[in-house]
Amino acid sequence: MKIHVAIATLILLIQNALCVDNRAAMATKCVNTLGITFYTAAQLQTIFSCADPQLYATPTNTTAMISVAKDCIINNSGSKALAALSLYTNINSCLSPDDILTLAEEWATPLTKLTKTLTNKCIKKIKTCKAAGTGQEACLQKFYALAKAGITKAYVNKICTKFVKQNLSKAQYACGVKYAPQIMDITGYKCATLTIS
Ligand SMILES: *[C@@H]1O[C@H](CO)[C@@H](O)[C@H](O)[C@H]1NC(C)=O
Ligand SMILES: *[C@@H]1O[C@H](CO)[C@@H](O)[C@H](O)[C@H]1NC(C)=O
Ligand SMILES: *[C@@H]1O[C@H](CO)[C@@H](O)[C@H](O)[C@H]1NC(C)=O
Numbered sequence: 001m002k003i004h005v006a007i008a009t010l011i012l013l014i015q016n017a018l019c020v021d022n023r024a025a026m027a028t029k030c031v032n033t034l035g036i037t038f039y040t041a042a043q044l045q046t047i048f049s050c051a052d053p054q055l056y057a058t059p060t061n062t063t064a065m066i067s068v069a070k071d072c073i074i075n076n077s078g079s080k081a082l083a084a085l086s087l088y089t090n091i092n093s094c095l096s097p098d099d100i101l102t103l104a105e106e107w108a109t110p111l112t113k114l115t116k117t118l119t120n121k122c123i124k125k126i127k128t129c130k131a132a133g134t135g136q137e138a139c140l141q142k143f144y145a146l147a148k149a150g151i152t153k154a155y156v157n158k159i160c161t162k163f164v165k166q167n168l169s170k171a172q173y174a175c176g177v178k179y180a181p182q183i184m185d186i187t188g189y190k191c192a193t194l195t196i197s
Helices: 001-017 022-032 042-056 060-077 078-095 098-112 116-131 134-150 153-167 168-182
Strands: none
Touching: 001 134, 022 042, 022 134, 042 060, 042 116, 042 134, 078 098, 078 168, 098 153, 116 134
């Protein structure tokens, strides 16, 4: 048994020494574990990299982060433009007379609140790393290591369930469950099988 622990520790040490790319690992986890299907891991990695300089520059400015993240998604979704437009049209007709982008702006506040603990932990990592004089890429690697550890399927399910129960109407939830499979594989998420009254 002890030998296994020793080998596991050794592997971890080697991984750290070889600078395993946590950004790439996070992107792979989004696809392989969390079920994202709309983007490939490579596309997600590009989107993450695009937002990284802003994350390092202003980790605590949520407004700036959301704005840049939005631009990064738009700028790197060329091949998905048609699929995204069709999804947008369909989900709006389901939500009518509401618009998904308007709703998303309203939902940003409760979602930010629900994810605050993990977000703060990750942001603090960047802040202390910067304060110690460490460079952008090294700090971002630490950030992605923490984010990857925290964002498990169980975590996503927990946040999703709380959000649905407190912030979604029955009709909005039905539209969500109908169209979510165009973005991700929702099997295994209890959040997709709730009964909302
Ligand atoms: C946050 O970023 C926004 C957009 O870039 C900017 O207008 C605002 O002044 C920033 N806020 C702070 C507190 O730096
Ligand atoms: C997105 O693309 C526009 C136009 O090419 C560019 O001006 C902008 O800086 C890009 N934004 C990001 C965050 O990469
Ligand atoms: C979400 O739910 C919380 C808690 O009930 C509430 O304070 C908030 O106003 C809701 N926000 C939206 C956009 O529905």
